[in-house]
Amino acid sequence: MAQLTLKQADVSYEEKERLFTQVTQDIRFHDYLKGCYECGICVAACPSARFYDFSPRKITQAVAREDIELVYKQMNEDVWNCSQCFSCDRCPRGNSPGGIITILREVAVKNGLRTAKAALEGYGRVVYKIMSTGTQVSPDMLQPDAFPDWGPEVRDVSENLDLWRRALPPETLHTTELAWDIEEKTLTELYLIWHLTGVLDMIKEIDEGLHMILQDVMEEALEEKGYHLS
Ligand code: SF4
Ligand code: SF4
Incomplete structure (x- = not known):
């Protein structure tokens, strides 16, 4: 300090x-x-x-x-x-x-304040997951080594993840790589919003590598839908 x-x-x-x-x-x-x-x-x-x-x-x-x-x-x-x-x-x-x-x-x-970069340093995986999938932290991220502060039960949950997820009533949640199934139209809208509102530019200020990966993912998906942003 x-x-x-x-x-x-x-x-x-x-x-x-x-x-x-x-x-x-x-x-x-x-x-x-x-x-x-x-x-x-x-x-x-x-x-x-x-x-x-x-x-x-x-x-x-x-x-x-x-x-x-x-x-x-x-x-x-x-x-x-x-x-x-x-x-x-x-x-x-x-x-x-x-x-x-x-x-x-x-x-x-x-x-690009140095303290902002330091505060957000550990969240790259989370930001990537949210912004590439349009959902949030996903069940397959519940791994003992990833979130040690989540306690010992995480190991039991992660070992039977598929089973736990299938026990959930709504079908959109029967997935482990995503928090829930998301429609392509919704994901396209989210990518456009993040591009047009400057959220993606903000990522560049704190993590250039993450920004490049997200930009590639989004631009490819948007181009497939007929949007050419760069
Ligand atoms: S609740 Fe509102 S008015 Fe009260 S101290 Fe907080 S900011 Fe001030
Ligand atoms: S948003 Fe929540 S955590 Fe932040 S200052 Fe308000 S009450 Fe506190």
Whole structure:
């Protein structure tokens, strides 16, 4: 953390201000921040606040006060402790602290901040799975060595995965490589959305290798459907 603090001190105030301006210019910003009563309801509702030195109230107030230095610090540290559950949306002032954190994270990723790359480093497999299949973490990723923190039962589940999946009532879930069967039309729409909204470009800022793989997968599929994007 001492190294991180040193690096942050190396960043000019103008650069921090530029990043803050990107946050406030986000189209969602004024919907997510109206003011703050300092009531702490968001903290009481926040699961991450129970386990980490983390406070959605402090982040909301730093942004509302336009505390450029503190917001930059939070953008590099605190925001990655949020689980994006949006329990804090019960804010009586009408704020969405989780939404503000989403914007802060996106600005951190779009600008390739080193801390954003470090925070997302372990999620390459998950991002690949979600963005290439259009679903989410799939049953075949439940392997003991992949997620050691998921406990000893993972081994039993992974050994009988096919059987467990066939026991599920909806037919779309009888699959182990995907979370559920997804229609080609839906996947095409998702690929187009990720291309056109710049989500794929954001991946490039944090992991160029992953970006290349995803781009190949998506472009090939989209070209088959008659879309030529590059
Ligand atoms: S719940 Fe809303 S008003 Fe209360 S501290 Fe959190 S952000 Fe501020
Ligand atoms: S979205 Fe983030 S800040 Fe809000 S309650 Fe969930 S973990 Fe806490």
